[in-house]
Amino acid sequence: MKKVLCLAAGFVFLSAVLAGCAGMNQAMRENPKTTIGAGTGVLGGAVVGGIVGGRRGALLGGLLGGLAGGAVGHYLDEQEKGLAQTSREYGYSPRQGIRLKIETVRTNPTVLGPGETVNVNMTYAVLVPSADRQVLVHETREILMNGAVVGQASIDISRDGGTWRSTVPLTLPATAAPGRYRVFASVETAGGVKDIEETSFRVTP
Numbered sequence: 001m002k003k004v005l006c007l008a009a010g011f012v013f014l015s016a017v018l019a020g021c022a023g024m025n026q027a028m029r030e031n032p033k034t035t036i037g038a039g040t041g042v043l044g045g046a047v048v049g050g051i052v053g054g055r056r057g058a059l060l061g062g063l064l065g066g067l068a069g070g071a072v073g074h075y076l077d078e079q080e081k082g083l084a085q086t087s088r089e090y091g092y093s094p095r096q097g098i099r100l101k102i103e104t105v106r107t108n109p110t111v112l113g114p115g116e117t118v119n120v121n122m123t124y125a126v127l128v129p130s131a132d133r134q135v136l137v138h139e140t141r142e143i144l145m146n147g148a149v150v151g152q153a154s155i156d157i158s159r160d161g162g163t164w165r166s167t168v169p170l171t172l173p174a175t176a177a178p179g180r181y182r183v184f185a186s187v188e189t190a191g192g193v194k195d196i197e198e199t200s201f202r203v204t205p
Contacts, residue, residue: 061153063170066145066177072153073117073169083161086125094129100137100195101125103163105185107201114176118201119169120153122185128161135159137187141168144182178205 063070086092092099102124112118120141128135137159143151153168181203186196 059153059155059168061151063143063151063173065148065150066175067143067150067170067172069173069175070151071171073171075155075166075168077157077164077166079160079162080123080165081163083126083128083131086161086163087127090125090127092127096127097129098135098189098191098193099125099127100187100189100193101127102185102187102195102197105183105197105199107183107199109201111202111204112172113204114172114178115174117169117171119167120183120185120199121165121167122187122197123163123165124187124195125163126159126161131161133161135161135189137189139166140184140186140188142184142186143170144184145177145179150181172203176203178203 059072059075062072081089090099090101102122104121104123106121108119108121109116122139122141126135126137135158136156138154138156140154141152142149151170153170179202181201183199183201184196185199186194188194
């Protein structure tokens, strides 16, 4: 069952973003297809909010430094397997409590040019003691270039047990510097259960 969170890509100073979260979230709920300030080109983050199928999520972050002026696209997630199948594959027992395990983190394409879009895909297992149990998962994708953070996108979203796939598209600015960009993707619960994996993509001149 596919569920899409329509995300606005906007760039404002971080302090202004945080101060205006409530109003922007309300606006997005009323006008989920609205795009906010994608062409402003200033440092800061994109913030959106919405309610999809009873699950809450607000994507926070943006592209900074050498990637400032790019855009964060639509967040997409899909449950690939149910809890029973995922539990069998991991040999999971309810006595183990809540567990998270990233299966894959990939970028698509792995090589692209300035102005093009890279999708950061993550597949991970959510293992919970019972089928009626949900867990709030904090997903983060952090992009680094030469050791400096140039982008970050994170979302808090309630998950049923099972295997989930999520995607965050990042459209690079026309001025994106060539080179290798490292991507660190992580999932974490409020109780401190966490997993992290790394991938990368390359920007060519």
